[in-house]
Amino acid sequence: MLEGLTGVIGIIPDIFTFNNMLVLLTGVFGGIILGALPGVSPTLAVALLVPFTFYMDPTTGLILLGAVYAASVAGGAISAILINVPGAPANIATLLDGYPLARSGKAQSTLYMCFISSFIGGVFGMMIMIFLTLPLSEVALKFQSTEIFWISILGLTVVAGLGSGSIIKSLIAGAFGVWLSTIGANPTTGEFRFVFHEVLTGGIHIVPALIGLFAIPQVFTLIEWYGTQRTIIKFQPEKGIFFRTFLRTLKMVRVLGIGSIVGTIIGLIPGVGGQVAGIVAYDQAKKFSRHPEKYGTGIPDGVVAAESANNAMVGPSLVPLLTLSIPGSPTAAVLLGGLLIHGIFPGPNLFLLHGHLVNTFIGSLLLAQLLMLVFGIILSRYSYWVMRVPDLYMAASIIVLAVFGTYSVNNSFNDVIIMFSVGIVMYIASKFGFSPAPVVMGLILGGIAENSFLKGMLIASAGEGFLKYFFTGWINITIIILCVVSILFGVMGTLKDKGRKKVINRYDLIVAILVISGSLAIYKFALKVKDPLSAIFPSATLIIMAGLASLLLVQVLVSMVSNKKLDATGIDIPISKVVLLFLYTVVYFYSLNRIGFYLSSFLFYAVFPFLFRRSKDTLLKDLSVKIVVSCIFMGILYFLFNLILKVQTPAGAFI
Amino acid sequence: MRWKGLYLKAIVLAVACLFLLGSTVIAGEYPDKPIKLIVSYSPGGATDFQARIVTMKAQTYLGQPIVIINKPGGGGMVGWNWFVTSASKDGYELVAYNVPHFIAQSIVYPDKAKYNINNMEPIANWGTDPAVLVVPKNSPFNSVQDLVDYAKKNPGKVTFSGAGRFVGHHIALLQLEKAAGIKAKYIPYKGGVPALLAVISGEVMAGFNNTSDAYRSRDRLKILAVADIKRNPFIPDVKTFQELGFNVDDTSNNRRGIAAPKGTPPEIIKKLSDAFVKMFKDKKVQKRMKDGGSGMMVLTREETKEMWSRTEKELQKVFKEILSK
Structure with a gap:
């Protein structure tokens, strides 16, 4: 397939026309910014731009889409690293180590590292795609319901190692995420489950839940921090670090390799998509590492593994689209629309019929990787601006961005309510040692697992029977073995890891009892379905959750009986501040649909410092500057999104 | 406290500006502002994609552009439920419907789906995908x-x-x-x-x-x-079920079009219906749809109304057996 590469190189002169270069530059720059906004996932970023390509010639349109896709995937890491809120589900793994690094004053070099590894992973994925398009498309066809079911189970085994607390708690959080995924209509049986309120009819979408789970606890934590004596780090531009960081990243061959390969493989599997590539690569890198205990505390390897995987998945995720006309990911589905509008039908003859155009598209994706690196590096130099924003203002900004991002996904205020509710629960749970990443993994993979399991059951019942259908075929067997290995690895790791801090807290007794009674109550009273198929997954999940909590209970009781000292650290919540923030945010949400997003956000932002300032603060001195800055920021947001991209924001009597 | 006074003044001024911006609505002849079209599926899906193509000439035929707003979820249920309960009845909020989906859901989930053929007003049908x-x-x-x-x-x-x-x-x-x-x-x-x-x-x-x-x-x-009841121009060699001796008609065809909420003034519905039918027949729209491989079937308001009630009758028959179980 050497002609693949020469074909792509051959069209590069075409891209270098003034017009196309301009589109490419704008696309990459805009893509990074769009990707960095929490909630604006690559899928949404591309979807927002497809209507614009209606009026362009096919080449220019495809360059724009390719550039935005490649750049927005990388852009999602910026918010993950700087504000601890992932730009898209793909960036969950990035923040686990990225945010601790940024908080310790290394934001700029972490971002450098992130863009360099994105570039390496991205180019690797593109090369695999260019050379192996046709053989890979046959591999993609091999992944059917049972294979995808086992893949999602393999993904779920990763959950155990996520988060800083105990393994049991991570698993409980993962099971909770799986349960969240069963809310709403089951796509296979068509039955509704757990629709406690009308708001839940459409189920819980991943992106709003993602924002809630990460952003809301972050906001409350910032408010807690504000006013306490915390070591203040002066965030300054780091000078002369580019080459050092570059060489340092290149030296992480093993991590880069794991990330790029895992990302490429996962990108290829239709339906699983890039959302889990980063986290699976992160888990693998951790398992192969000599010092796995450092993961999660701020180790560059974590960022490199996650980001190289995220971008490596871009190229392969397009293989099923380009060769079979079957989009393998939501983003590819949107791109299909962009191709069709110009009369380009993807399929095996695509390269014969539209070789030039396709090569342009691939070429622009490749060039976009390079430009993404350049722009990313330039933007990273100003990251200290973000890090210098006082916690108070950062908290207010994150709430406003969270509302904006959540609403823009489905234009639904229900999602904003879900986002906030899930976030509040997560904030309280985080006080008891639970982390958000396992919940998101459960939510993403739970839906995939249930869907493919039920389809497999239906197909198996018409044919060879359950056992034979799910446990034969070399791919199934391989993945099952990998699942077992992954679990064993996790168990051994825990047993070996004597140095791990005893994380049993006296409150865990209450937590365990609450989870057991809660999940059993939901199982007993809320699961009312006619079709037994609709009950399998939720009941299994709830019973597993109760079982895990019982394990936790046993753990606590054993430590109590053996008179080991329990960690007696109190649960430290500054009640008055938290309640005030909660009520104030509710008022803000209430006003959104009445006076509109921009006016209420402005008022929210303006009154915020008055409510939360410390008495000794002389805060008003540079406030007018900040208000002007926030006005300009809102103006840009309004102009770019509401006027140009036609994004909707909650609207009331005013804007 | 000089700064505090200045700060408060700045807030008041900015709020006043926003009020002014928001209230510059001058009543004129309908339509005098962009029309929103709710699509109950995700961006990039077939319905979204077609809705964007068939409405791209709105400026020419209606004098105002159409903005697509996606409200996906629950197989279309979230968007349609929102539409019949919350959409404004002034002709500025319309919805893209999918037959037989929304009619089937109204029959199968009478307690979850709040919409049916009686609380939506058909405007025009643009396409069919058998x-x-x-x-x-x-x-x-x-x-x-x-x-x-x-x-x-x-x-x-x-x-x-x-x-x-x-x-x-x-x-x-x-x-x-x-x-x-x-x-x-x-x-x-x-x-x-x-x-x-x-x-x-x-x-x-x-x-x-x-x-x-x-x-x-x-x-x-x-x-x-x-x-379908007739062969498809994209695949003219493929016979219909009826030609092959099986009684399968066009009830299952995925037909797409535009509807307004019940209660929209009749003169606005009439104006929209006329304009949409003309717009769907526009040469450029037709060509774009054909390039995308999407079948056109332009129906007027009356024809669409008839199609809706015919489909509902047939679906009640089809679902009778599986629902009685």
């Missing part, structure tokens, strides 16, 4: 008869994929089962594309899918019949 029966290229079945014969000998053993429960593909299979006297196994997928992939990869034995998507993948598939 379901086709497809099998993998290497399948032993070469005709509908082969498949039916096999299914008769092996009841419940033939697997069919489709884009979800109670959508056109499911309805087409229910009709075929009844017409041929067979029992098959319907496997619902999350959308037409995964359902088609299942046929191509041989995960299921057969499937009902959209004509446009099947047509694009025709070198990996055999298209055995089309569930």
